[in-house]
Amino acid sequence: MSLVRIPATKETPEVVFDPSKMSFHLSGESYPENAMAFYAPVRNQLESLLSAPAANDGMEAHFNLRYFNSSSTKLIRSLVGMLHRRAEEGARIVAHWYHDPDDDMMAEFGADLRDEFEALDFRLIEAESA
Amino acid sequence: MQLEAIDRFRAEASAQQVLLHFSGELNGNLVATLSDTVRERLDDSAPDRRVARRVFSAFVEMAQNMLHYAPRGEGHHGPQGTLTVSRAADQFSVVACNRVRGDQISRVRFRVEAVRAMTLEEIKAAYRAQLRNEDHETEDTTSRGAGLGFLTLAREASQPIDYSIVPIAGEPDTAEFHLRAII
Numbered sequence: 001m002s003l004v005r006i007p008a009t010k011e012t013p014e015v016v017f018d019p020s021k022m023s024f025h026l027s028g029e030s031y032p033e034n035a036m037a038f039y040a041p042v043r044n045q046l047e048s049l050l051s052a053p054a055a056n057d058g059m060e061a062h063f064n065l066r067y068f069n070s071s072s073t074k075l076i077r078s079l080v081g082m083l084h085r086r087a088e089e090g091a092r093i094v095a096h097w098y099h100d101p102d103d104d105m106m107a108e109f110g111a112d113l114r115d116e117f118e119a120l121d122f123r124l125i126e127a128e129s130a
Numbered sequence: 131m132q133l134e135a136i137d138r139f140r141a142e143a144s145a146q147q148v149l150l151h152f153s154g155e156l157n158g159n160l161v162a163t164l165s166d167t168v169r170e171r172l173d174d175s176a177p178d179r180r181v182a183r184r185v186f187s188a189f190v191e192m193a194q195n196m197l198h199y200a201p202r203g204e205g206h207h208g209p210q211g212t213l214t215v216s217r218a219a220d221q222f223s224v225v226a227c228n229r230v231r232g233d234q235i236s237r238v239r240f241r242v243e244a245v246r247a248m249t250l251e252e253i254k255a256a257y258r259a260q261l262r263n264e265d266h267e268t269e270d271t272t273s274r275g276a277g278l279g280f281l282t283l284a285r286e287a288s289q290p291i292d293y294s295i296v297p298i299a300g301e302p303d304t305a306e307f308h309l310r311a312i313i
Contacts, residue, residue, distance in 0.1 A: 011162050031194075033197060067183065069187070069194060070191055071194070074261060077261060100179070102180045103180070103183060105183075112258060
């Protein structure tokens with residue numbers, strides 16, 4: 001697998017899969033009209049990255065979202081669920097969840113994910129204009 | 131439209147502190163552009179970013195709801211509706227008006243009423259439960275999202291979301307659905 005970068009649009013986040021660093025980035029906005037259509041290929045790419053042998057040595061995920069709509073919500077949670085399953089198999093996975101200090105919903109959503117997916121090293125990070 | 135009528139229309143919009151009003155046929159591109167416009171205007175007028183984010187979120191949920199569920203008018207390709215964001219003192223209101231098919235009325239009423247009856251803590255609990263509900267797609271074949279739309283609206287709003295469903299004279303198969311969130 002080589003580096004994959006899906007550029008951001010007004011309604012969809014930038015997505016980066018970097019096998020050289022074993023990192024995954026999701027950043028920006030997520031309110032596509034059809035969230036399923038956007039996230040299906042993202043899931044597939046993440047699956048490839050997670051199944052690379054290098055994933056055993058660890059992986060970093062960065063969720064830096066400014067806003068997501070209700071239909072993106074479950075799909076974003078399910079990406080975190082995929083990371084979690086891999087972590088349960090023994091890979092050390094660090095997930096960074098960035099949120100604006102003013103955005104209590106983004107913070108709460110991250111805190112819920114942290115509590116639910118215990119096998120991840122899940123870090124909530126306050127960052128201006130996430 | 132008469133030029134005087136335009137002036138009355140504009141004066142009323144100004145008096146009501148309308149940030150954005152759209153009426154007509156919707157499509158995905160239009161919803162994206164309107165959402166973006168709402169955000170820009172909120173950046174200029176909302177008292178703080180927290181309020182701006184909530185109003186924006188309520189607008190996106192309502193606009194996408196309309197896009198997914200509002201019936202297509204005769205001779206139209208897309209769903210029809212009206213979306214309005216306005217301000218009154220420190221509060222913003224987001225209002226959506228569209229038609230709803232007769233066989234969907236009880237479903238819409240049931241879902242909005244259920245959310246209206248909840249406290250904020252109950253809304254958050256229902257949201258968490260629905261988020262983890264893996265069977266939503268098979269249980270609810272009408273829904274085109276995650277089943278979180280009304281719950282999201284209720285979380286953003288600072289008072290219970292309100293609505294009305296009004297019959298249309300001579301059209302027993304549809305009704306007019308108005309939904310309002312105050313933030």
